[in-house]
Amino acid sequence: MDEDERGLEPGETGQVQSENNEAAGLENSDNFEAPPAKERDEIKSEIEGLQDEQEDAASSSVDEEVSSASISEGKGGKEYIKKQSKPVDLRKIMGVIGAIVFLIVVVQLIPCQHEWVPATCESPKTCKKCEATEGEPLGHDWQKATCEEPRTCKRCGEQKGKSLGHVCGDWAVEKEASCSEMGIEKGTCLRCGKEVTQTIEKLPHTEGEWVITRPVSVASDGALTPGTREMFCAVCGETISSETYTIEMTTSQKNAFRTALSYLDLMAFSYSGLIEQLEFEGYTTEDATFAVDNCGADWNEQAAEKAADYLDLMGFSRYGLIDQLMFEGFTYEQAVYGADAVGL
Ligand SMILES: [Zn+2]
Ligand SMILES: [Zn+2]
């Protein structure tokens, strides 16, 4: 094509021209007539197929070389392969171990979210979860011992030692102690000002006389069977002790005793009346007293019996009967007992 014919409009035609030139260049340089699109694709795939064949051939030849090399090396080659595989496994193991160590370190480095239990008298502030402590125990906050309480911790209530006890200067007796009941006394504590009541120990019993509860019995031949006697408290009447007893008798005592028993079989006597009767019979005062002391008579009952005897004989006023009984040697109390017993 002629450039001069087209050169009139350079703006538009320049582009067109260059396009034409390219097309022209292709056509001109190789004198190549472009095949239709279908044919081009076939050619292209043919070329690609060739290239693939070449690549396969090249790689297979390399494989053949390697396999032939390893076969030719025999045992040595296998060892070589084994040796090569070891460092790979070791690296994996080291990696796993490293990861574990790393995890442990990380876990340990995570700080405990402490849950504090407040400090007490004897233990410091302590974490419920990890048992970490902080600070010191508080120590007991002691309150001094009082009259009634020992030293006591204000915080936890622990107690140590003993209470002091009240201190009373003067005691006022509220109730006297006797041998049967404890007494009561009151005072005011000098330390705390409280009114304090305490008991007074019972008094000891007062020993009374022995009372024969079962007399020594004397047979008509003078043989003795021991009796029993009790001691009563002279104040409250409680039995203090009891025992069996017997007596040693001289011949004259034995005879005075037998005479006393036979008189008591006949009639009632007072204590002094029976002694007088035995003296009248010729016994000494000592033998007569011994015999009467051991005859076992109940002098109240003797008074009652005597009162009944008198009333059988004649009439008596109460006063007259008591007077008569006292004349017979009975005590006033025994005489009154006798008068009461016959209903006067
Ligand atoms: Zn903790
Ligand atoms: Zn405490």
Ligand SMILES: [Zn+2]
């Ligand atoms: Zn006190």
Ligand SMILES: [Zn+2]
């Ligand atoms: Zn008593």
